Amino acid sequence: MIILEKVSKSFTTEHIETQALNAIDLEIDAGDFIAVTGPSGSGKSTLLNVLGLLEPINSGNYWFEGKNLNALSPNRQQLFRKKNIGFIFQNFNLIDELSVFENIELPLIYQGRERKARHHRVDELMERLGIAHRSSHMPQQLSGGQQQRVAIARALSGQPKIILADEPTGNLDSSIGKEVMLLLRELNAQGATILMVTHSKEHANYAGRLIQMKDGFHLQTQN
Amino acid sequence: MWFHYLLTALRHFKSQLRYQLLNLTGLAIGLTSSLMILTFLMQEISYDKQHPAISYRLDIQFNSLDNSRLAQVAGNMAPYLLQKQLITNALRIHRQSLTVHNRQLVNTLEQVAYTDPSLVDFFKITVQQGSIESVYQKPGSIALTASSAINLFGTAEALQQTFQDHDGNIWTVVAILDELPQETHLQFSAIASIDSLVMIEGNGRLDSWMRNDFYTYVQFTKSPKDSDRKLISDTLAQPLKNIVPQLELEFHLLKTSDIHLNGSSIGEMKFNGSKVQFYLFVAIAIIVLFVALFNYINFATALASKRALEVGVRQISGASKTQLMWQFLLESALFTLFASAIAFLLSALLLPYFGHYLQRELTIYQLLTPTYLALLFTGYLIISVTAGFYPALTLSNLAILSALRGAGLRGRSGRWFQQTLLFLQLVVSIALLIWVGHIALQLKMLQQIPVGYSSSNRLVAMHIDNEFLQQRFAHLQFELKQHSNIISVSAADAIPTEDKALFMQVRRQLRPELKLPNVMVNNIYPDFISTLNIPLLSGRELNIEDMTLTKNGYQRGQEFPVVLNMLAVQALGWSSAEQALGKRLDFSEHPDFSYARSALIVGIVDNYYLTSIHQPMRPQVLVTGMPMLSDASIILHVENDAERFAKSLFEQSWKRVSDKDLPAIELLSSRFRQLHQNDQLNGELTALATAMTVMIVSFGLMGCASYSTQRRLSELAIRKVLGASMTKLVLLLSRQFLFTVTFASLVAIIIAWWLTTNWLSSFSMQVPLNYWLFTMAPLSAIGLVLGITFLSLSLFRQYSLSTLLKREV
Ligand SMILES: Nc1ncnc2c1ncn2[C@@H]1O[C@H](COP(=O)(O)OP(=O)(O)OP(=O)(O)O)[C@@H](O)[C@H]1O
């Protein structure tokens, strides 16, 4: 589904150039559950941002279902992202002024779905993630684990082809973290393609494939 | 989607209620003032636009000496222009009062308009009953406004009622008119025909080239060019020059719809509007609106920085830049709508008071016409887009990643933009403060300016028939002086504050080249100079013997006594009052000094202001026993505190001397105040505008300061833990503002200096620049900043240090 060919990304700040990604080759198939690990500063987040079209690349090719994405204009990229990519963050990033329901509904609104269809979809997701009884709560009224469930529901709601998760358990204690990992694995079993960055060996084991990075290089892949 | 935007907007409003309310108040105040001013301005330009056709008023201007310009011309002018086919239609209006005897009652109809039948071609006159045409069918027909009818007959159903005038002519009411609307320069209580004027006083006034007694309006097929105007002026000047060859004068055409704002000739029908005031208002409206807008933009941008994260989340949820832009623009539109609604309601409440203050009737209903509403809506759109554009643009242009990191609007350019807006607001308010301070000082000085006569404890009764007064003055004076409270009594054709004059030619007998062409001559009655307490510099004042002497001798060519003011003495080449005393003058109505009489200078008085202090003082010759104008005014000097009952004393005496109606009595000092009420008003309005501007800016500062405190709470906590004192924190927080305020103060001082010196230069007497104001205004701005920062730190004290350090706020 996704092929990265010799993708490089570097940052230049005040005369220092950091090579965050160094000629990365990577293939992701539909239905994969991939964990990315590596030391701090090795380029994991950058890889995710590149995949999520949040960061342009310097060289190489980014193919998505046969389409060369780095050739697209920013507007096209935005449209593509809207349809195909979902995000989960370490710090949840829910909008404080919107309720649980409204947060999950957000991508559907921007996709221009009918109200009825939206409600149907959001209800279904909340049911699936066990947060239905929290529907009208505001994010601050939820625990960390619950907030991350909402964030996952939001990432799923637009039915993206791939979900990118940057340390989704980083802000959660271990038992809740484990719950979230189980949830991700279950979602993967139901067909979701997931790429997840994690620092935890244990959490990485939930994934089907493990990618190790170091200094911007793709070190090795374990299945 | 829209519903979702709306919901988010409302939730945000709620979550930052305190700041949003401050912001809303500032914007609402700004919009309210602009809206009220706009209503006033729209009304000012609507004057005399309702009439059936475009017309022009003919004014005459004397180019010799003082360039005085009169709103009325002689009765022969209009027919002459028609005969020369220079105009297509003409209308003459002469106004004078009419005494009405109705059964036992005697009343006065002030300002009856004697008009040509062409009146209806020129002006829209609304008739309630009867018809306006019948006024012109027979002399003695009159159309009354409803209120005059009620005054005379106790009812507006007065059609076909009759009454007699003082001379026994019978008048019949043939029409009842609506009151004149406010939006016209016309003012009268009744309409009669020119034929009726001839009926009551013959055609002496009408058939004249010299008696400027008729408001004269003319119409053309197409609007007159400069050459047409010149031709008319020259044509009309010709017959006058045939009579008085040396006369220098010209005629002006003033568009009727411009009279309200531009008409400032002698003898305007009404106290017209003022162009200066009009533009002052325009300036105030613009300033207040801009300050309010800047304030809003600043505030909105500051508040928006909290929404960076939201923008990032929306972007990864699929929002496009356009959608984000729309969202924030919509929020601003909503906010502005809310502020506008408040402004509309406030205006509806306050407009009547504002109008009362400006002596106009203003209501919110004036805003409810389609054009006006369309204008308001356009204005609303422009304001909400202007106000919302900057925050919307910065927010929607945030890079996703930095937005998600919450980096927000801390960028350089944003800071710059905000500080620039704040800077502009501060410049405007500080400069205004200094300027307004000077306006206040100047106005105060003007009120204490020596006008050259005493106006306190002086009462005046105006519009007294001059012929009558010539005969009965001595008797009246005697009667009045019976009352111990009345110190002295006199009269004159024109008393100070009265806007009327007659001009004559004067030269020195021994040195005829020293002359005063068109000098103002005032006919006074005995004791005039002492009654007004005008300083007598040399010689004596004119007395009752002088009056009799002139009255009997002038026609026979006998020498008569005059009193000059110092300006006249100097203009005639004498260097002191003593030098002029006892000298003789040639005195004539004609520039070529034909039919000249010899006048003996018996006294010299100091100069005094004839009308308002904006009018420079002029050379003047005082004569007595020589009534020149149809009306004169009586003046009384009464004891302190006697003003209240002086009216009844006057009434008693008046009844013994005359069977005419009791004239209205006024205080001379209040007439003087009225003349300067525009100055007063403009000063107060500018002060009000300044107060509002300062208030809005304070709100803005308050918001910005407490918001920046809020955002830096954890930083402040860390500093506090590390040992910073409260003072240090205040300084730290206000540093960015202090820089802006200081810089703004410097610029404001320069602008204020320029504004103030310019404004003061329009006065003949000026207060010196007040350095205290120049220092206090910037200092108080700096104080305000420090104070507000200090207050905003109260936020800081609400939380314990540990909460702040955990960044849980
Ligand atoms: N916006 C940026 N500007 C400059 N340098 C950047 C930027 N983003 C990342 N880098 C640099 O790129 C390199 C890779 O960063 P990245 O965030 O991908 O690391 P990471 O593997 O996610 O680390 P961590 O495990 O700590 O999150 C780092 O050296 C980092 O300093």
Ligand SMILES: [Mg+2]
């Ligand atoms: Mg990272």
